[in-house]
Amino acid sequence: MFQLFRADEEGVPSDDRGLAYGDGLFETLRVSGDHAPLLNPHLDRLVRDAGRLGIPVPRGDLEKTCLQIMAREAGQYDGRPWVLKLILTRGGSGRGYQPEPGASPHLLVRHGPAPDAPPEGGVDIDFSPVPLTVNPVLAGIKSLNRLEQVMAAKAMPEGIFEVLMSNAEGQVVEGTRTNLFLATDDGWQTPPASTLAVCGVMRRHVLACLHNAGEPVVEAPVTLDQLGPDRCRGLYLTNSVLGVVPVRTLAGQALPVTRRLATIAFSSQVME
Structure with a gap:
């Protein structure tokens, strides 16, 4: 079992290993009323990745806690979408x-109102000068250590919705808070899970929807030359709170914008 703390009632103890060392992980769920459409995939990932870190957590207890919180807090949002954040740490301990x-x-x-929806006409994004390093032992885990993303977001130019981060090989990996999908002449492409700092729940959902729809999709490294206007047939950002967001411009260059990927993702019955 775990000790439960509510951010609006009490803080975690000062010896918490999440505070001291980033020894933990988190999930951020979009909630409508008292229902989170992707609750099960979020809990599955949290339990799976907690196991990779050696943090034992019963899935049934997590689900029961989430359902109780959603039932308790839904009323204060008056039908508007809201966000539930779960932060799981190894617990407390002494020094070392x-x-x-x-x-x-x-x-x-903790919980709060959902952010405004991005404009339907697409968003403006850029490249980040901050490199992204992915430790193979931690690849894909949404751990509490997000300093590279913090530094990239801190340097984000005004008016830019997101910045894309690249690894040491020069491959474009993900945004500070998003995964990416590229539309090509041959279908769809997204960077491999093994290269990601965060393997998103919405990314997994979109992949399943593309497969269900019979759309050709590959997980392969994305290079800078693929993102130019002569080769890119559309670029999309995904996360569980924002959904599927089309990109209008990348580093000042216009890209094709359609709602095709969002239509595929949200007309499917894969979402739970």
């Missing part, structure tokens, strides 16, 4: 990196 055996995990929950 070595975890104490048998520590009870901490679960901190």
